[in-house]
Amino acid sequence: MPAERLAGRHVLITGASSGIGESLARLADRHGAAVTVAARRADRLEALVAEINRAGGKAFAVSMDVSDEASVVAGFAAAQAALGPIHTVYANAGVGLPGLAKEAPIADFDAMFSVNVRGAYLTAREGARAMAASGVAAATQGRIVMIASIGAMTQLPGLVGYCASKAAVVSMAKSLAREWAREGINVNAVCPGYLETEMNSGWFSSAGGQKQIGGFPRRRLMPSDALDATLMLLGSDESAAITGGVFTVDDGQSL
Structure with missing residues (x-):
């Protein structure tokens, strides 16, 4: 992977207090980006920012509830005031609440x-507005990457609502890519398979989780760096001709 693919870019990542988002923040820093990390757990964000800044990087934390419009708008404004125009947005925040359809609470x-x-919609919308207002879009440098899931295209047992929500994210990414195609903003979706995160480690260490892993073609969870190359490509200038794409990175788990 080429070094510093994101040099000179300001990257904003939602859901950055753990899992894929936290790893992505460190990766973006290693590739030369100034990084804004956003999530509801502000204490964890501050620790991550301190780590990046101590090592010579440039990072900033914003407390953001992506489901709240005012919080998203304020978060983008704070990020730009701190680190300048935003070039790349990773809409990564997400929740998965398992339960069978006849039993799971509607809440x-x-x-x-x-x-x-x-x-995801509010994050992408505010990212696009920021890119248009700052001139990033006019310079054709705008990149929005929406993190979906293999659940968008395959039915995961006990996750009806989650799969439906991620299918909506994929459709949204395509629609936004078309809407903003002439505005210098590229929008793509990435559908990861299972890798071990704080959210799922308990399940995958259980007997049921081990059985699920045994059913994957390669009988393993994805390596921790499996998404790195795709995420860096789509967030960089190298993806100038890539928009409206849906990229499945799952180690063959959905086969």
Whole structure:
């Protein structure tokens, strides 16, 4: 992978207090970006920012609830005031609340759509507005990457609402890519398979989780760096001709 693919860019990442978002923040820093990390757990963000800044990087934290419009608008404004125009947005915040359809509370369904769909929409919208206002879009440097899931295209047991919400994210990414195609903003979706995160480690260490892993073609979770190359490509200038794409990175898990 070429070094410093994001040099000179200001990257904003939602859901950055753990899992893919936290790893992505460190990766973006290593590739030369100034990084704004956004999430509800501000204490964890501050620790991440301190780590990046101590090592010579440039990072800033904003407390953001992606399901709340005012919070998203304020977060983007604070990020730009701190680190300048935003070039790349990773709409990564998401929740998965498992449960069989006849038994799961409707509140869980609503929560997943509130964060996974409404939150992704607000994040992409505010990113596009910021890019248009700053001139980043006019310079054809705008990049928005929406993190979906293999659940967008395959049915994961006990995750009806989650799969439906991620299918909506994929459709949204395509629609926004078309809407903004002539504005210098590229929008793409990435559909990761399972890798071990704080959110799922308990499940995958259980007997049921081990059985699920045994059913994957390669009988493993994805390596921790499996998404790195795709995420860096789509967030960089190298993806100038890539918009409206849906990229499945799952180690063959959905086969």
